[in-house]
Amino acid sequence: MRDFQIYEIKQSVFENNDREADKLRTELKKEKTFLLNLMSSPGSGKTTTLLRTIDGLMGKHSMGIMEADIDSDVDAKTIAETGVRTIQLHTGGMCHLDAGMTRQGLEEMGTEGLDLVVLENVGNLVCPAEFDTGAVKNAMILSVPEGHDKPLKYPLMFSVCDALIINKIDVLPYFDFDMDKVIGFSRRRNPNIQIFPISAKTGEGVEAWCDWLSEQVSAWNG
């Protein structure tokens, strides 16, 4: 038996996604629920980073996780084992979530008693950047093996994110990855972006990320 539901979300019919996103944020503010939209390429370590984040914030915040994928439920299975409220959203082939789809997920999961919900968006550096989900903050993960030129090639994603997690720093010795360059390129797109180099595998750097996220949640819900 599964510890989580699989829910098929449908492309929403709203013409004005920005307005729907603002409406959702206003409701979340009233409910004292902070929504984080977590984006990245496939395979950058979103789920492992989430496991570390759940561990780091356990006892401080009551969390819920929405796993959005085109198919499969491997990530939701892993997350549900931690005991946090989890739902798997299937996008029916869609490459991103908009505010209406995010709302469907939130309603299906239920946000009562949760002060922090994380939406793990579809693994894609292009389309998710174009749609405001209604989240309070956007964060993205770039992993070391992907290379330091990504802010040049996917500028919108780096522009819309409040936080950039640079994951897999444990394998830095094996890749030609220039940390100074990636920070410079990212800041050129987005001078205010908060940058957290971490290894979700070893736990290095995770505390600073969790502290930042916890502060954002407290500021929103306070």
Add this chain to the structure above:
Amino acid sequence: MRDFQIYEIKQSVFENNDREADKLRTELKKEKTFLLNLMSSPGSGKTTTLLRTIDGLMGKHSMGIMEADIDSDVDAKTIAETGVRTIQLHTGGMCHLDAGMTRQGLEEMGTEGLDLVVLENVGNLVCPAEFDTGAVKNAMILSVPEGHDKPLKYPLMFSVCDALIINKIDVLPYFDFDMDKVIGFSRRRNPNIQIFPISAKTGEGVEAWCDWLSEQVSAWNG
């Protein structure tokens, strides 16, 4: 001065992309030009693999490369240094290329005298899988750091590809990547997929990939 042009392609107006793709393939057949559509996540090593492929096929085939990106020209610069005919296509934010956009690129670059053109598609495992570009064959790269579960999460991409290059095998010792599993998962989606484990960095395995590609080109143009 640049050795390549940057060309802004526009979303095409054709209602029936499949028909346009078939039409383009028929024309390429007549012109004896083989078009390969190369897809992957951001940062899986498409450009480095292309450099190895150019090196491996030099003297056997006359090649042209179309680099499609949302922004930047870092990859086209690298490719143009090899001396092969290169064009940078900017998609104006679009997350994929369709047959009409591919045709615009081919016309702008010019295919006279080329028997192999490679389209480096936008880094994205979702949207490019949904659009037939008119290519004769589709290939994708999955890199070891992305993990072996990707065929479960991005099934359409693995279904539409004739060849799967598994790149970055030089870093296998540092990742929990199960080669048998990824081969099994991929074959479940696509029993006929040709699989080539390589390291574009060290050159390991590249010869088998180049041999396969060369055979495809000769069969098409013969």
